[in-house]
Amino acid sequence: MAVLRPIHVLLAGKQEYASLSLEGTALKVKNPKAPAFDIPLQCVVASSFREDHHHLEIAYVSRKKTNSPYAFIKLQGEVKDGDREIAEEWCRAVTEKAYEGTSISDYSLRVRQNRRLKVLVNPKSGTGKAVKTFVTTVEPILRTAGCSLDVVHTKHSGHGREIASEIPLDTYDAVLIVSGDGLIHEVMNGFALHSKPRKAFAIAIAPIPAGSGNALSLNLLGLKDGFDCVAAAMNVLKGKLMNVDVCSFTQNEKRTISFMTQSVGMLADMDIGTDHLRWMGDARFTWGFLRELAKMKPCAVELSYKVETVDKKKMVEDLRERRDHPDKTRPPPISSEAESDDLPLLRYPATDTAGWTVHKEPMMYVYAGKGPYVARDYMTFPVSLPDDGLIDIVARGVSARKELLTSSLDGWANGQAYWNENVQYIRAHAYRIKPLATKTKSTLALDGEEFPLVEFQVEVIPRLATLLSPQDHYAIDFKI
């Protein structure tokens, strides 16, 4: 493009003009008396020119070092006389290029600039810093990018569900959840109560990690960026729409949406038993695990499942295929036009038992879910796929305390516990849990929230929910 010849700018604090030029997928900034540097276009938030002050601004995010978190930076200066007549068009072209490629052609909902966002901030999540994090870190990025924001601070437990159940359709491009996984669970269950649930689920959800576990954020952004609110804000601006499976959890004929995990046994006790320690951040899970390890209490439940595969090598192969060939292996989106507005009926009524495998031996825990991470350092489902219509189940046999300790804490951090022979890893269409002993108190955790441990069934609703994601698969840090 002709206007994208280099532009010359006197940057703040400098004596000589720097040249800014677009080279490939980056803006190159060359200062006469300082090393040149690149700003990758994918990191550019906005580029603008104010004619009255001849002032140019490039807003972008960058890391100081390879492993440091992202920071939001504004490069500002006065445009040289002679370049001013092209400055406005130059900035517009740079911004346009910075948002190019953020749509994926076969997903009809195009990612747009200036997104319209409903923002839910939970003042009580995690270490209680959600409001401050949003105002100081996230909001400036979104406003600079020209997003429109409708911000609500949740006032009580259940408030997120109420808002989501009445959310107007065709008004927001995404719902931002400045909290942890609990508020995401609420919003999805609010969508399920909406008068047009399928259409509500088509509104993308984007997490801003301000909770303690932040599993969804880890699954979308990876271990390095999963707790980085600047990276999460960039996902809000540039993330692609990713359709993901959710689970339909039925207990006493009541249906609840579970987007992440269900657990019984020691891992549920570890999660629910440390809820009052949210101020500790995710260190609470390690503390809780050690506490449960001291008790070594197996859980007495019957697990039955409609299996797809138990072949661990095959599941790794499927993961590799999905990662290496996302376009070939991604199932087509479910067209909201062709479907009814309602949620699908259950495919597996309680009477359906043919072809189900039943497992009654004592176990330390049963953990089922979608998405590799359940918390930082806890990659429980390393081979999980977002949209295969299946749920991954981990059933941990009873073993010696020492073996459980060494294989778990180390093995979960990098997912290698997957290969442990005491870990049965099942990929299923649906499963059921029936408590066998009524005297031992046991816990059921659904997306990290406590539920009564009475009989329940889980089956997958394929690709019902929509997320914003930098890539259209989970961020996979599992060595395969």
Ligand SMILES: Nc1ncnc2c1ncn2[C@@H]1O[C@H](COP(=O)(O)OP(=O)(O)OP(=O)(O)O)[C@@H](O)[C@H]1O
């Ligand atoms: N104003 C409020 N007062 C009390 N509770 C609230 C309020 N707003 C939301 N909640 C509740 O706070 C709970 C905890 O939030 P959330 O799960 O998002 O954070 P977290 O537990 O710190 O993080 P994570 O689930 O990732 O570990 C949610 O279940 C939600 O219902």
